[in-house]
Amino acid sequence: MSETPERRPKLLYVDDDFEAHYAFTRAVGDAYELVTAMDAQEGLAVCSREGPFWAVVSDLRMPGLDGVAFLAQVRAHWPTTVRVLFTGVPDIPAAISAVNDGFIFRFITKPCPTELLLKTLEASTEQYRLLIAEKELLERTLLGSVKLMSDVLSVANPAAFGRASRVRQMVSETLMFIGSKNKPAAPAAQAAAYGAKKPQADKPSLPGPDNPRWEVEVASVLSQLGAVSLPAQVAEKLYFGKPMVANEKAMADRVPVVASRLVGNIPRLDKVKQILLYQSKQYDGAGLPPDDVKGDAIPYGSRLIKIVVDYDNLTSQGISKEEALESLRRRNGWYDRAILEVFAQYLGIDDEEIKEVSLAALSAGMVFAEDVIAKNGVLLAAHGLEVTPAIMERVNNSWKAIGLMKPIKVKVKRVAR
DSSP, X not given: OOOOOOSSOEEEEEOSOHHHHHHHHHHHTTSSEEEEESSHHHHHHHHHHHOOOSEEEEESSOSSSOHXXXXXXXXXXXXXXXXXXXXXXXXXXXXXXXXXXXOOSEEEESSOOHHHHHHHHHHHHHHHHHXXXXXXXXXXXXXXHHHHHHHHHHHHOHHHHHHHHHHHHHHHHHXXXXXXXXXXXXHXXXXXXXXXXXXXXXXXXXXXXXXXXXXXXXXXXXXXXXXXXXXXXHHHHHHHTOOOOHHHHHHHHTHHHHHHHHHTTSTTOHHHHHHHHTTTOOTTSOSSSOSSOOGGGSOHHHHHHHHHHHHHHHHTTTOOHHHHHHHHHHSTTTSOHHHHHHHHHHHTOOOEEEEEEOTTTOOTTOEESSOEEBTTSXXXXXXXXXXXXXXXXXXXXXXXXXXXXXXXXXXXXXXXX
């Protein structure tokens, strides 16, 4: 859901003092859509139920969670919400803690002149607009540009980028599946959960601050980018899981490093670069790159992409979904078991069927269910690749000049009966 700013900025004021509520409401007037809460637990529940808010203004001294701890929780779960701390007692240590732990945007004291309060709220809402603008740029414009680059490269190396397309789809849908299992509970239960240090045992964790979801999805799109460095015959062996000689395997092992270096030239993708660098690293620390990083120190996105790529490698060799999953489970120490089991749950969801279509019926947005191969044996498009105008042009030209090995099959949503 987009967080694009609405017409009236939406504020949350949290304070256990009724008189303070009255004074704040009078000062704010009708310029803002104001919601109030009497303590931190109620504030968290309100954020879950009615957020995201443009800004949250919180009193420092409250029963239970104090203002600093409360705003730190707000930052953890709603990072674009701007945080302001309000206190009746000037407290330098508290101010320092607020800045360091809660990343507070403003720290103001009571009583606060109305003019200063309104200027603080105006600055806070402007900061929110800037954060949202940056978020929209990163999540939409950047991801769209990266996907465009991947589509172009898919024409140059159908095998590798067919895999990238499948990996992107599985990573994205796995994250959506996790999100669906983490839908907000009732407000009281949700507020209690936010007070816990770890996610509930029955709820798989989403990417945290180390790898926001958009960064994981961008990395999945670019996961096979390093394959541009491979000779065609080595790329084909890697895709079909065929045996390689030592020097070929060495080239294939460097695919993550090459991808990381290429992405390193794009601004604001430092974390994506790290995900790509560690995408082949085993959870126990074995593999490349040869360093001491292991376990949860490996980026979340890398751990997920490692599972998805290895799964795709097995299924591309004709191994069934069930057999491929069991093979992954038998590889002790290779994967984050929690993510692997979530991925297994996602694989149990199947709302697609395979349909044979004519070339004339092929359209952008469809997904190839089988490799599209010309009669001369050249791979035109890999299974799992989304159909784009460029791919359609490639397949159509080959069909006219050479012909296709077999009919085209695509995945379509299963029609409910």
